[in-house]
Amino acid sequence: MTKPIILKRRGLMLVLSSPSGAGKTTLSRMLLASEPDLVMSVSVTTRPMRPGEVEGKDYYFISEAEFSKQRDSGALLEHAKVFDHHYGTPSGSVNTALANGKDVLFDIDWQGTQQLKVNAREDLVAVFILPPSRNDLQSRLTTRAQDSAEVVAGRMAKASDEMSHWPEYDYVVINDDLEAAHTQMRTILATERMKPERQIGLSDFVTKLREGK
Amino acid sequence: MTKPIILKRRGLMLVLSSPSGAGKTTLSRMLLASEPDLVMSVSVTTRPMRPGEVEGKDYYFISEAEFSKQRDSGALLEHAKVFDHHYGTPSGSVNTALANGKDVLFDIDWQGTQQLKVNAREDLVAVFILPPSRNDLQSRLTTRAQDSAEVVAGRMAKASDEMSHWPEYDYVVINDDLEAAHTQMRTILATERMKPERQIGLSDFVTKLREGK
Numbered sequence: 001m002t003k004p005i006i007l008k009r010r011g012l013m014l015v016l017s018s019p020s021g022a023g024k025t026t027l028s029r030m031l032l033a034s035e036p037d038l039v040m041s042v043s044v045t046t047r048p049m050r051p052g053e054v055e056g057k058d059y060y061f062i063s064e065a066e067f068s069k070q071r072d073s074g075a076l077l078e079h080a081k082v083f084d085h086h087y088g089t090p091s092g093s094v095n096t097a098l099a100n101g102k103d104v105l106f107d108i109d110w111q112g113t114q115q116l117k118v119n120a121r122e123d124l125v126a127v128f129i130l131p132p133s134r135n136d137l138q139s140r141l142t143t144r145a146q147d148s149a150e151v152v153a154g155r156m157a158k159a160s161d162e163m164s165h166w167p168e169y170d171y172v173v174i175n176d177d178l179e180a181a182h183t184q185m186r187t188i189l190a191t192e193r194m195k196p197e198r199q200i201g202l203s204d205f206v207t208k209l210r211e212g213k
Numbered sequence: 214m215t216k217p218i219i220l221k222r223r224g225l226m227l228v229l230s231s232p233s234g235a236g237k238t239t240l241s242r243m244l245l246a247s248e249p250d251l252v253m254s255v256s257v258t259t260r261p262m263r264p265g266e267v268e269g270k271d272y273y274f275i276s277e278a279e280f281s282k283q284r285d286s287g288a289l290l291e292h293a294k295v296f297d298h299h300y301g302t303p304s305g306s307v308n309t310a311l312a313n314g315k316d317v318l319f320d321i322d323w324q325g326t327q328q329l330k331v332n333a334r335e336d337l338v339a340v341f342i343l344p345p346s347r348n349d350l351q352s353r354l355t356t357r358a359q360d361s362a363e364v365v366a367g368r369m370a371k372a373s374d375e376m377s378h379w380p381e382y383d384y385v386v387i388n389d390d391l392e393a394a395h396t397q398m399r400t401i402l403a404t405e406r407m408k409p410e411r412q413i414g415l416s417d418f419v420t421k422l423r424e425g426k
Contacts, residue, residue: 005345005389007387134422163423164423166415170409171404172412172415173407174418184407187403187404187407188404194385194386209343209344209373210377
């Protein structure tokens, strides 16, 4: 077997969205373990650091003033307010990773995905994870035996809202079996990495083939 | 392991183009052998049947008048004249295959691919196969020891023209190792089959998840 030809490539932004209870967090962890060229996006946030969290690993913890400055100068690829705190994705570290041929994983909802589509469509590969059945989803959303019917119904309604956005994604993976879903995700990643627009070295490679220089 | 969820899907049109000498014919044969849901497109032609050829397997052999009728009524997805004979891809059998969830393989050049892009963009997955190096291409195009330098140079010029069209393709595969290129092709096929727009059953599946009916 000959030595494989590796061309320089630009990384991609892999977005995973799903209703809670569909296994997205587990799948993200499996992908980060199996794909050495995939790194997690680290967000900025204005919420206080919690015990055990690490600056630059879990989040970049910043002030309200700093957040406003970054958002207003266009330094955030997407941002959201959850309860009283702001969260955002800084474009600088993402762009450095992409330029170095690293892929960046995002665990965000449909609203964040919509913002990334506006700001970074060409680098985006957006995957929506679905549960295999309504029964399965319902049992995963019933986290404790004492959860009231109202609480579970509320979670189901939220999941239903999130799932209504599946047509905005490039791929949909039904997570019936974790290993199968993991393989599907790796197949998508392998294919998207092959796209000519991400193969920075391809143009020179073909010129050499055609002209011999 | 649970039973995988199979949704009804629409087939896709897999186009393989390459300069001669890049291994396209061998790759096509490997793909047809490894992918039971992939069938070869059968063209119509006005050239006479050769010994050993089978009507409906190698080609549909038709008259000039019938060819003109099919072309002028828009029944051909693409067509070309090679020397004195016409060739074309009838849309009817392709559409039947796609509707039945079968993928159809096309071994055509950049001109045929351009026509398919106009007539069937949504179903198209176009892959360009490149040789690993100019030396490799040159030796593959020197089919006999007595080939003159002019003959080989002519073949190289034709290959160079064909290769200039790589940016019009969805994927580019460098055929350095046949098995590796075959695996890449299968990976592309697996990914493209997952695209939501090809998963005919997906909309109903999500409705059931969301509403429980």
